[in-house]
Amino acid sequence: MLKKLMAKLGVGAAKVDLQLDRSGYRLGETMTGVVRIEGGNVEQSISDLSAVLMMKAYVKGQEVRKAVQLYPVRSNFTVQPKPAVQEIPFAFELPEGLAMSTPSIQYFLHTKLDVEMALDPTDMDFIQVLPPEPVERVLQALERLDLRQKQDSGKLTPYGQEFSFFPATQLGMPLKELEVIFFSAPGELKLLVELDLATGFLRREVEYKAEIVVPQGLLQPGQEEELSRFLLETIREYANNPSVIPYVSMAAYRQGQYGHHSHRGSGMGGMIGGMAAGFLGGMLLNEMMFGDEEMASEDDMGGDEGDDGGFDFGGFDEEL
Template sequence: MSFFKKVLSSVGIGAAKIDAVLENNEAAPGDELTGVIKVVGGSVAQEINKIDLDVVCNYTVEVEMEDDKVVTEVREYTLSRFVLDEKFTIEPGEQKQFPFVLELAEDAPITVGHSKTWLETNLDIDMALDKSDKDYLYVVPNALQQAVIDALQALGFTLYESDCEGIDSVSFSNLPFVQELEFKTTCGKFHGHFDEVELVFFNRGEQLEAIFEIDRKARGFVGFFKEAMDLDESKARLVINEGDLAHLEGMISDLLEQHLG
């Protein structure tokens, strides 16, 4: 019977279980994640080689196939990792807890639209399939990011879509993707002037770099041909810190006014 149980546990039946429990499942980029990893023994004693705790997010990338068709693939990227690299034995029904402290990467994407971020805990067991647990994490904007979003909303913009899109390796980003936040105007002085404004954040320690891609609303035939040729988009860059918060709305308004047609 004991041998039969070991065979079953090696394929996941009656094996040890793992769960990562966060003190708070809501965090901003750069915040510290704290919690405990809980391991519960299965039906037989098992030796645990190590525990990996990864913070993972998803992004999409367009891939050209052999028949020239372009398909969208969903990929995963590990933002941060915590490793408990010590062997131990978990007895049947035994419960063990291991505290962890892990920093959420400052370039972690905000949880909005299709963007998801989660904790993936892997239990490395001798002579068995790795057991894993997946717990979703809600990434909220940090103070500077939220201030930019609030300022755009005060100027009549509404966030309507967001996606993490794959990019080629570039010097300005440590990630294989960028998160684009897309805003539409619903009211205010910019309503009717822009089709949309796309925003990309790059956290730079105490500063935030915000890249705006401004799509002017086409007017007449000239505007129509510019839009058709994709020439009506322009980019602007704004670097802000805590000292800019009091007049941030005015800074963004001035930046957008420079791109009015």
Template sequence: MGLFNKVLASIGIGAAKVDTKLHESQLSLGERITGVVEVTGGNIDQQIDDIYLSLCATYTKEVDDRKVTKQAIIEKWKIAQSFVIHAGEKKQFPFSFSLPLDTPITVGRTRVWLHTGLDIKNAIDPTDEDYIRVQPTRVMNAVFQVMENLGFRLKEAECKETAYDVRKRLPFVQEFEFLPVRGEFRGKLDEVEIIFFPHALDECELLIQVDRRARGLAGLFAEALDLDETFIRVTIHKQHIQTLQTDLASLIRRYA
């Protein structure tokens, strides 16, 4: 009977199970994500080599002129050394770590989750997935508010694979596309795209793309060649928040 149970456990039947319980499922960038991993023994004793947590996110990649959804590991942590889980036994492993600042915020179709895995030799590894909602930093929130105040509406937010010279350590960036629906920029711009690169909780680098609206034949020619797009890099600190609306409006106006 013992040998039969081992065979079943090797294909996941009657094997150990894992369940991760998060203390909070909504977090801001930089906050600590805490919880406990609960491992429950199956029908036999099993050697667990590792418990690992992976923070994952979705992004899109262009393949043959169509969008394909991919997954990226943002960070990975090992939270336990090798141990034996006995049949029917329960063990708990608490964890705590900071949510990386380059984690995409969960807006639009972007999904972020914590993947838990047990590493068991010669057996199917038990896993668990827990989705989390990621909120922006204070500086990022200030930018969103200023864009709204200036008459822009967030049209789309998407994580996209991008070139090495644009991205940082991850294979993608999260783009936020704003349309001018009122105010002075309506009719002057097609859109403004912003990519955030948070350096710290109180500091964030912005890559801003200003897409001017075509005016006349020269404008149409420039638009066809993408010459109507301007890229701007700027770093914002928390002390800039009070004057951010004036500063950002002036910056966009310069390239409108």
């Protein structure tokens, strides 16, 4: 009787330990492993065993945690006293549209063993959300060009995850900063970029927006140098001759014409990190983002002076 009472209070109760086969997975991949349950001092009835993928983000200096997805594992079973051990395999699909792991965005699996009439044993395991291979290749290509990521690179904006770079060496163009949001769709990868250029005698900063469509052939293994060369030539041409930047309707991306809300099942593709931005945006929209401001509706293709905020689609430049 004493052992049962103590187990209800968590002393000598069953223990749960989720064990991942790998520490990191790419967007859309399946996380695999086992949930290991060690029996305690007494037999215990389990009503539910589940894991929740949690996102922890630092937004404007505040830590925010948000549940991303619940993964049921097993329900209504019994854990025998020690030395009994159960290992339950699992396969959890990592959702599309999540932001990649960065110093300011982290993920973990919170595992819970729901014990009837007792304290619930839990476990927490951090997991790295890795970029899709095409995105990883572009990030590596930019690094080869000596474009270094800024300290706050990878932050969330209302439109997806934004990566910020500065040139560590002279690249033959007046580039001060490059901001990139990735848009992926079947058969293509687009970079929505903002180029911050130092122009004129006073070297005033002016922003220009552009879309770069990366040829699929350059995203294949063995094409690393060609990919870097393509990106350098395209960025250099735009930076040195802003008048040649082709028009692209940023409002179309904002309004979802290009599949911005693909995580809801459109299958058209979407912004990398758009799902995560939606999670946080829904919770913090009024309090931390807009205030009394409204998003501008008109397209804005560039030529904005003095704006050092986040990626600006149509005049809105607030990060989450």
